[in-house]
Amino acid sequence: MNAKFTFRPIALLMLFFVPFALKAQKVGNDSQTPLHLLQPAYTIPYGELSTPSVKAKMDLILKYLQSTTLTEVENSQTHVRITDFNTIDENSQLVRGTFRLASYEWGVTYAAMVRATETTGDSAYLNYAVNRMCFLAKVAPAFKKVLDAGKSLDPQMRQILAPHALDDAGSVCAAMIKVARATGDQKTCETLIRNYMNYILTKEKRLSDGTFARNRPFPNTVWLDDMYMSLPAIAQYSAYTGLKEYNHQAAQLVLNFAEKMFIPEKNLFRHGWVESMNPHPSFFWGRANGWAILTMCEVLDVLPTTDPLYPLVLSIYQRHAAGLSALQSGTGFWHQLLDRNDSYLETSATAIYTYCLAHGVNQGWLDAKAYGPVAQLGWNAVSTKINDKGEVEGTCVGTGMGFDPAFYYFRPMSNAAAHGYGPALLAGAEMIRMLKTQYPKSNDSAIQYYPTEQKTTQPIFSVE
Numbered sequence: 001m002n003a004k005f006t007f008r009p010i011a012l013l014m015l016f017f018v019p020f021a022l023k024a025q026k027v028g029n030d031s032q033t034p035l036h037l038l039q040p041a042y043t044i045p046y047g048e049l050s051t052p053s054v055k056a057k058m059d060l061i062l063k064y065l066q067s068t069t070l071t072e073v074e075n076s077q078t079h080v081r082i083t084d085f086n087t088i089d090e091n092s093q094l095v096r097g098t099f100r101l102a103s104y105e106w107g108v109t110y111a112a113m114v115r116a117t118e119t120t121g122d123s124a125y126l127n128y129a130v131n132r133m134c135f136l137a138k139v140a141p142a143f144k145k146v147l148d149a150g151k152s153l154d155p156q157m158r159q160i161l162a163p164h165a166l167d168d169a170g171s172v173c174a175a176m177i178k179v180a181r182a183t184g185d186q187k188t189c190e191t192l193i194r195n196y197m198n199y200i201l202t203k204e205k206r207l208s209d210g211t212f213a214r215n216r217p218f219p220n221t222v223w224l225d226d227m228y229m230s231l232p233a234i235a236q237y238s239a240y241t242g243l244k245e246y247n248h249q250a251a252q253l254v255l256n257f258a259e260k261m262f263i264p265e266k267n268l269f270r271h272g273w274v275e276s277m278n279p280h281p282s283f284f285w286g287r288a289n290g291w292a293i294l295t296m297c298e299v300l301d302v303l304p305t306t307d308p309l310y311p312l313v314l315s316i317y318q319r320h321a322a323g324l325s326a327l328q329s330g331t332g333f334w335h336q337l338l339d340r341n342d343s344y345l346e347t348s349a350t351a352i353y354t355y356c357l358a359h360g361v362n363q364g365w366l367d368a369k370a371y372g373p374v375a376q377l378g379w380n381a382v383s384t385k386i387n388d389k390g391e392v393e394g395t396c397v398g399t400g401m402g403f404d405p406a407f408y409y410f411r412p413m414s415n416a417a418a419h420g421y422g423p424a425l426l427a428g429a430e431m432i433r434m435l436k437t438q439y440p441k442s443n444d445s446a447i448q449y450y451p452t453e454q455k456t457t458q459p460i461f462s463v464e
Contacts, residue, residue: 036444040445043331044331044332044377044380044381044384045380045383045384046377046380046447047442047447048439048440048441048442048447049376049379049380049431049435049440049447050435051432051435053383054379054383054428054431054432054435055120055122055428055432057383057386057424057428058116058120058125058424058425058428058429060386060387060388060389060390061386061390061392061421061424061425062113062116062124062125062128062390062425063390064389064390064391065099065109065128065390065421066128068097068098068099069097069098069099069101069106069132070094070095070096070097071101071131071132071135072094072095073085073088073092073093073094073095073139074092074093074094074095075091075092075093076091076092076093076154077091081095085138085139085142086142088139088142088143088145088146089146089151090146090151090152090153092142092143092146092154093154093156093157094139094154094156094157098416099416099418099421100156100418101132101135101136101156102136102156102159102160102172103159103167103171103172103418104167104168104170104171104172104228104229105171105418105419105421105422106171106172106175106418106422107170107171107172107173107174107175107422108171108175108419108421108422108423108426109175109418109421109422109425110129110132110133110172110175110176110178110179110422111171111174111175111178111422111426112125112421112422112423112424112425112426112429113125113126113128113129113425114126114129114175114178114179114182115425115426115429115430116425116428116429117182118182118429118433119429119430119432119433119436120429120432125425126179126182126183129175129179130179130183133175133176133179133188133189134188136160136189136192137188137189137191137192139157140157140160140161140191140192143157143161144161147161147162160172160192160195161195163195163196163199165204165214165229166200166204166212166226166229166230167225167229168199169196169199169200169204169229169230169233170196170200170228170229170230170231170232170233171228171229171232171233172196173192173193173196173197173200173233173236173237174232174233174235174236174298176189176192176193176196177193177233177236177237177239177240178236180193180240181236181239181240186240193237193240196233197233197234197237200230200233200234201234204230207220207222207275209256210249210252210253210256211253211256211257211260212226212229212230212253213226213275214226217400217401218274218276218277219275219276220274220275220276221272221273221274221275221401222257222260222261222272222273222274222275223271223272223288223401224257224261224269224270224271224272224285224288224289224291224292225288225291227253227254227257227291227292227295228291228292228294228295228298229291230253231250231253231254231295231298231299232250232294232295232298232299234246234249234250234253235247235250235298235299235301235302235303236298236302238250238302239302244304247299247302247303247304247307248303248307248309250299250303251299251303251307251309251310251312251313252309254295254296254299254309254313254316255309255312255313255316257269257292258316260273261273261292262316262320263282263284264319266284266323266339267319267320267322267323267324267326268284268289268320268323268324268338268339269284269288269289269292269320270282270283270284271283271284271285271288271401271402272401272403281403281404283337283402283403283405283408284337284338284339285336285337285338285399285408286334286335286336286337286338286346286348286349286350286396287346287348287349287352287396287399287419289320289324289338289349290348290349290352290353290356290423291352292320293317293320293321293324293352293353293356294352294355294356296313296316296317296320296356297317297355297356297359297360297363299313300313300314300317300363300365301363314365317360317365318360318365318366321356321357321360321365321366321371324338324353324357325357325370325371325374327339328353328374328377328378329341329345331345331381332350332377332378332379332380332381332382333345333346333347333350333378333381334346334349334350334353334378336349336396336408336409336411337405337408337409340405340409343405343408343409344409344413345381345394346394346395346396346413347381347382347385347392347393347394347395347413347420347424348392348395348396348417348419348420348423349396350378350381350382351378351382351392351420351423351424351426351427352423352426352427353378354375354378354379354382354427354430354431355423355426355427355429355430357371357374357375357378358371358372358375358379358427358430358431358433358434359430361375361434361438361449362430362433362434362437368434368438368449368451369448369449372434372438372440372448372449373440373446373447373448373449375430375431375434376431376440376447376449377447378427379427379428379431382424382427382428383428385420385424386424387415391415392415392420392421392424393413393415393420394413394420395413395414395415395417395419395420396411396412396413396417396419397411397412397413397414397417397419398417398419399411436452437451437452438450438451438452439451439452
């Protein structure tokens, strides 16, 4: 009797708990759950993309840059601000912000601000570029007097007034022309634009076939970086002046660079080419390949489709896009050395590729079905590197040319590397543009791109 009495409560407890235990087991057991419904453990955002989410990240960058790039002049000894620019002398300098106002990296940033206003309609981005370019144009005459007098000159202003390398000239010049075209103001920066173009067209070293070159690290060295430091400015100058020969020259120079640097077996560009070197070591540095494909986008944007070189440039661009897409990592990033998966994942190159692939879709150069998801995955990756302050993380610092892998593998990364900011803005802006004509849709949890009937109009610029 006692045994029966003690058994019943236990039996009752078993009757109560066992169904729940079985139910929990059924839900958590892969053999009871359709495997295709198991949720992936993504380390980056993955899903249908929205314009507000992209712009929110871009706004963070804009706010950060507005506070860290100043438009003031000071005495270099006392750091007292100079408000009367007529008093600028050899002891005057631009106030140092986090980033220089006229570096090649900031040329990319200014161009990105123009693109951001074009795609979002938000004039704050364009205003950022206009305000800083107007400031540089306003102080330039006073600093030019210091230069002409043979006196010591602020290094930042020397880069503008007396450029000594393509890094000093091409990127900022192209951006100034873009701002002039966007605003209709052809006068404010005209003197600076023509000074830059005089250096690019008549003073920079070239090889016998016209390809831009440097004498470092060896004589007659061609840097892939110099495609972007020269050709977009030449192409934009064609639009600025109406002289078609500059367009054609830019296209021919793309082919010159490709002849020396493009490796067909990989559909990638090597970083460097030296006239006297045999063989040529091929290191496929991420950001340099970014400069190359960004240059082709810039040239194709203004090169008439009737130009005989147009299909050749377009073909190289499409092959490069295919080669890059094949090397995207599962996280959406690309590697520092593109074909070496043990090199680190790098932000600036990823952002440039995201822009260039999205731009190709938007321009009709690339199939949205094939490249839309690649571009979105790239943006998802970049978005994780834009922190709450608006800093862009994970960017390789400025890099020279190396001939061994360790040189590239161990380049530092820094939030203060200016190379990441313009590309991140470009990528976001172009993704927003793509979302106006294509839309991402989740199909069996995978993101695919489909066309939409939504129309787009060119925004009217409002400069404050």
